[in-house]
Amino acid sequence: MPGTDVAFIMVGSGGVRVNPRRGGTSQIVDIGGRPFLIDCGRLAVHNMVNFGYPVENINDVLISHLHFDHVCDLSDFAILSFNNRRPKKLKVYGPEGTDRFMELGIRQAYQQDIQSRIRSGKSPASMDWDVKEINESGVVTEGDDFIISSLQTAHGGLPNFNYRFDVGNLRIVITSDTEPDDALVDFSESADLLVCECSGTKQFLETQGWGTWHMNPQSVADLASRSGAKQVVLKHLVIENFSDDADVSEKMAEEIRQDIKGEVQVGYDGLRIVFHS
Numbered sequence: 001m002p003g004t005d006v007a008f009i010m011v012g013s014g015g016v017r018v019n020p021r022r023g024g025t026s027q028i029v030d031i032g033g034r035p036f037l038i039d040c041g042r043l044a045v046h047n048m049v050n051f052g053y054p055v056e057n058i059n060d061v062l063i064s065h066l067h068f069d070h071v072c073d074l075s076d077f078a079i080l081s082f083n084n085r086r087p088k089k090l091k092v093y094g095p096e097g098t099d100r101f102m103e104l105g106i107r108q109a110y111q112q113d114i115q116s117r118i119r120s121g122k123s124p125a126s127m128d129w130d131v132k133e134i135n136e137s138g139v140v141t142e143g144d145d146f147i148i149s150s151l152q153t154a155h156g157g158l159p160n161f162n163y164r165f166d167v168g169n170l171r172i173v174i175t176s177d178t179e180p181d182d183a184l185v186d187f188s189e190s191a192d193l194l195v196c197e198c199s200g201t202k203q204f205l206e207t208q209g210w211g212t213w214h215m216n217p218q219s220v221a222d223l224a225s226r227s228g229a230k231q232v233v234l235k236h237l238v239i240e241n242f243s244d245d246a247d248v249s250e251k252m253a254e255e256i257r258q259d260i261k262g263e264v265q266v267g268y269d270g271l272r273i274v275f276h277s
């Protein structure tokens with residue numbers, strides 16, 4: 001619907017290891033004041049609050065996959081929003097295993113904490129949530145002015161979903177960690193913003209046992225040029241933990257710029273891109 005302000009916020013642009021310049025993977029797509037959190041890696045809670053999104057005001061969470069660098073701050077997110085008297089029920093979308101993760105990894109693991117806070121007057125309702133597990137590509141949820149869709153791609157043998165936000169004519173695609181996949185081209189067609197993982201150079205990834213699970217500058221450029229994405233933001237910059245070159249990510253961006261028409265930038269924590277759909 002025309003007239004909706006949409007903002008993308010990079011909450012955390014890093015990967016698996018501690019990177020002093022970057023939190024773990026996490027993003028927000030804010031549709032007309034309704035924020036959707038996509039993944040919740042290390043430092044996500046700290047960053048999202050600093051970037052203007054109190055945890056208790058985020059009611060919709062989408063999980064790409066259950067690698068810890070994408071979900072390790074979910075317990076902080078859930079318990080802190082309970083502590084802060086979350087007014088609306090949390091809805092969590094994610095792959096098979098998400099419900100178990102929320103129950104065992106948060107509700108049961110923090111049982112003593114939760115009970116003690118309830119004794120001090122906190123409401124059990126603020127700890128309540130609905131989990132909707134996604135088993136196939138398709139529409140995840142929709143509202144009057146938006147549709148959120150998922151695309152399953154291969155990554156490390158886990159159930160794994162990329163997400164797309166269509167708001168009127170505006171299209172934002174947030175990839176998961178993913179093997180290069182032709183299906184991402186259609187999924188990202190004419191995207192106004194493609195937020196894409198780029199874990200390292202092809203040469204670097206070839207030296208890693210997990211390297212085939214990920215995107216490199218060439219596969220990002222291929223995806224961006226074939227889909228016609230207008231703007232690309234890189235994230236999940238694992239290579240920074242293995243390289244002495246402080247400009248290694250900027251060099252990956254430069255490599256992609258050689259091949260595509262759209263804008264390319266290296267994501268950073270706090271990056272905010274605003275659209276008027």
Ligand SMILES: [Zn+2]
Pocket residue numbers: 015016025067069070177236
């Ligand atoms: Zn990851």
Ligand SMILES: [Zn+2]
Pocket residue numbers: 065067155156177
């Ligand atoms: Zn992963």
